[in-house]
Amino acid sequence: MSALIRIVATAIAVGVVAGAASAETRVTYKSAKSGSSYYQMGVELAEAMKAGSGGDISVTVEESQGSVQNVMEVRARGADYVFTTPPSLVGLAQEGKAMFEDKSVPAFDEIRALFPIPSLTMHFVMAQETGATGLADLEGTTILLGKGSFGATEGEKYLDMFGLTESVEIADAELSNAVAALKNGQIDGFVTAGSFPAPNVVEAAASTPVTLLSLTDEQIEETGRTRLVIPAGTYAGQEEDIVTTSLPVAAFTTTKMDEETAYQLTKTYWENKERMADTSPWWGGVTAELMSNITTELHPGAVRYYEEAGIPTDGSTK
Incomplete structure (x- = not known):
């Protein structure tokens, strides 16, 4: 009986390890209207994330009607939500100004920045x-x-x-x-x-x-x-x-996303940006200097990567 128990235990352990090894981080990337350059960027970024992470990160690109919609959807989205918008628009949402007047909700205060994309x-x-x-x-x-x-x-x-x-x-x-x-x-x-x-x-x-x-x-x-x-x-x-x-335009998520996922997304993005620029030159316009345009608080996972990489984040609040 003890031998049988050992065999079963071993099989379960192997299954757990195999399951962990094949674990996949799924992310929804809310971009722009299909056919636009920013939607195409989203597709390219999704491919780069998959290749750069060895398949560990899977990004689904969603069409959007615009940056305001992307911000508004924060209210109903979960930990897997990543979206693009100008940093200035996040500021307006968090302050309840302009198009966000009388629409401000606590969820807006939980928006955190990841990385800049082409302006x-x-x-x-x-x-x-x-x-x-x-x-x-x-x-x-x-x-x-x-x-x-x-x-x-x-x-x-x-x-x-x-x-x-x-x-x-x-x-x-x-x-x-x-x-x-x-x-x-x-x-x-x-x-x-x-x-x-x-x-x-x-x-x-x-x-x-x-x-x-x-x-x-x-x-x-x-x-x-x-x-x-x-x-x-x-x-x-x-x-x-x-x-x-x-x-300026950047990719954002919220505090619902765990630190490790935000770290891996940010790290994979920067480590594969040059490869993306080889096929789509607009990625070449993204440099570390664009970090100064991000005025939204960075996600702790992103901060961890920037500190490791020695990329200044003085333009972003922490």
Whole structure:
């Protein structure tokens, strides 16, 4: 009987070890609308997490209608929830301001940051033949802003802010038509926001000579946005750095997530970011310097990784 007990005990122990060895951490990653660059980033990140963890981390990417929805869903989500949004939006949620007025809940205070992802970067793309080099040169031109996007809203705001609304003609067309319209001379330029290198700007620069406009430091300060430099050589014919504005974006979770999971997610992300950049250059725009844009408190698991890696987190509260 004792021999039989030993055999059964051994079998159970082996089963437990095997089960532990095959344990899989499942995470839901709430991203953006399918077809958008940020949804594609989510898919790439999910693949990198699986490969980088040897299959121990499984990420399911969910479509989202936007950053506000991502934050609002914190109220009903569990420990496996990871989502993307600008850090500034988390701040508004936690303070109950703007679109979160009268909607603030204790769950918002439990939001914690993990790591930065590519920023929404403003691009002012002009036909080279216009001779435009700065925002003041937009006077008398026809510009395509598109409709309903962050870039369109931001572009319209800048035109008003710098006194150009009356002197710039806004083309009535969708942003998806921008490259063809620019090439055919129907517009002088277009405004778009996205992680760089932005696919539509890559296409435009490859098909016709273009100039990307830089903003002055004074203009950037007036916009209230974050300064960002698009390195020379990012686009065809771009010989100099472009100074523009951006809206930082990061991945977040909540205190419901355990420390080890947050640690592994953060560690796997940074250790595989360079590999992701080899196939999708926009990941190359993510550097340790972007940590200064995260103003939300970091998850303890993320803090543990940054301390081990020697990455400064001065911009984040702890």
